[in-house]
Amino acid sequence: MTTTVEFQVNGKPVSVAPLDEETPLLDVLRNELGLMGTRFGCGLEQCGCCMVLIDGAPEKCCAKPVWSVAGKQVTTVEGMGNAEAPHPLQQAFLDEQAGQCGYCLSGILISAKALLDANPKPTRAEIAAALDGNICRCGTHVRILRAVDKAAAVMRGERA
């Protein structure tokens, strides 16, 4: 018996046939759709490496059954931008060299995007609070906070 689930990923409709309906969305993204940008860190909804947007809301997808996103819009880091057309957040992370190993960055970029979509002018404390569901073990926090602040200013048209 195969299950198929249909939803949208980065604006494109997909139809997937996972092991079963309980298969985590993360496994489907990585192993079935080949979207490796969303990373596995814990599988326990604790670290934020697997953060995606589901209908615009940031959610950890390592323990989220794929059935629960049927008919929904999923956005991954690959959907934010690319080298030719980077999202202002991605550009700001490069400008500020906000990364060490970089393993945490996909999830952090997604959490930051959700924040800026809702709050275009967050304070440092608001940015930090929005990222508290993401762990960065390398200690890149200060740069990441600076990069999000910069991207917000760019998106408001206050900085180039």
Add this chain to the structure above:
Amino acid sequence: MNAPLPAFLESNPRLDRWIAFPAPGQVTVLTGRVELGQGVLTAMAQIAADELDVDLARITVRSGDTDVTPNEGYTSGSHSIQAGGIAMRQACADIRALYLAQAAVVLGCNADALSVRDGGILRDGASTGLDYWSLSGAVDLAVKATGAGRPKAVADFTRIGESHARLDLPGKVFGAPVFIHDMRLDGMVHARVVRQPNRGATIGAIDEAAIRRAAKGPVEFVRQGNFLAIIGGDETAVERAGGAAPAHVQWNDVETPVAAQQEASWLLQRPAVDRTLGDPEPADAQGRERFEATFTRGYLAHASISPSCGLALFKDGHLTVWTHCQGVYPLRAALAKILPVTAENMTVVHVPGSGCYGHNGADDASADAAIIAMQKPGVPVRVRWRREEEFVFEPKSASMVVTVRALLDTDGKPVDWTQEIWSGTHMNRPGGGGNLLGALALPNPPPEPPPADVPEANGGGATRNGVPLYAIPATRMIHHLIPDTPIRTSSLRGLGAVPNVFAIESCLDDLAARAGQDPVAYRLSITSDPRARATIEKVAAMANWQADAPGGTGRGRGIGFARYKNRAAYSAVVVELDVDEDIRLARIWCATDAGLVINPDGAINQLEGGIVQAASWVLKEQVRFDSDAASGLSSFDWDTYPVLKFSEVPEIDVELINTKDDVPLGVGEASSGPTAAAIGNAVSHALGLRIHDLPLTRERIMAALLQD
């Protein structure tokens, strides 16, 4: 007479092991250093670009591949630039000289008239039409380095010393499949290991049916002795099976840690290998004032953000292993000891993982993959540890007890210093294979390695930074290496330096208080090394240090200083914080003298990371034991082993000084010890009393306040 070659060039003298010109306009830099998130490959590219005089854009870096790159041992100990960078500089200088000599022959001129610009050969500044690539047929790089090429003077650098953007960062920001975890090979199976709880434990019974039910998909068992793994083509099923398996496999002869072993003080009563290093005990301590204090720190986890991962393929008698470990050659040597394949028939390739900060589960995960691959010829095997597996089975940083005993002169300055250290080892790398977890479960496991710690020549393990850098007439270390610890321990960023610097710098603040002096002024009064002075003075200026800031108010500020390994970078840190029940970091400043810096922004990034990680260790981290937990550890995920969060990280200012010195000093671990010490001193200043045990938890603060 040429100067002696740098050590890694001496041991890997063939120049074609360092640089290749594979196609017109292209340069390949080969390095045994591996990217661990520290930006080393970018730094190596900058070094090669400068010494060869080619544009950075022409350079591709290949790193950590036993088929092609030099053997530089481990990428560890903040050694990459200090040792590996020097070797790369000399190799490139030799290569440049060989090409210029060949161009001189072709042009019939003196090589002194020639120079290089972006790979093209110039004669008296004008193009000759020759370049590295057109001359490549005539220049043989399969020759030994001679040291005949002269590396550039610091003043002539154009790329070294620039904050070049990290070459690897774009892929990480755009979600490219850049990590070993993202590798997918044709026909690959996923695997999870059912871990042997400890050396000597044997499998009693396996309820395969229960595990298959949990998988809800096809899985297969692979077993060799007490090594048991679950494999299958669908990772979801394999992960489910791997998560369920521990409950359905019964082991005999299980030994797990018990709660009583959790604190470092447990070490004090254990059998130890003892030694004393340094000056003899003072013959006459009569009449001297004495000072004594004891500090402890519990076990720490590396807690890499991603669990370890390794891939392997055994095909046509050749084993290929992909790993994110710190040393591909040592891993190959260890695998050759435990598997029926010789090193000649094995290739070990580094692929980046998440930051490791030392010896985590990376080597073990690749050994797991290799063991399974040997059972499944022709099938690529990918092992990814589970989160809990990483926390429970990665090697931990040893817990430590450090007692300081000092004799003081009439001004309250130390004239004799004893640092007595109790610790498990900080060195348990794969070596002879006896430290690869999977190997311990195989039939005829390799013998337990004899107890040893990192030799002093490499900076010491538990003894690292055990000697204060201050001007003290006599110092010694008494080192008790505890061979038998309840959990496996190995290197974590800084090794023993963090507890040692925490102890030394805590004592200095207490000694300053006894002498009625300000902590900064007191330190300067016993500092003779001018670079140390400059570093301390710089951070005090950055932080606008106030000598008379009142203590015991709940707001505190503290300083910490060390020169990493007493021979790498100098780093001083000032921390400002508030304490009520909890500690809130308000601001951190750091000044560092790392000598010649290849990539200043990269170095600052490393120093910031070291500060945040050390703050996390000091405020939150300790691996906790629980006799009732199946593994004996109650720290097994991010809820039970919390680390510093974004909202807990303050603004941090880092400044580099003396960057144009001509010798680079390793920087990656320099800020950790000083940060730990500065936090301890700031807490002590805020509370008006000292807490000697790390981490500085709420329970410890409350207990200290109640006792006061």
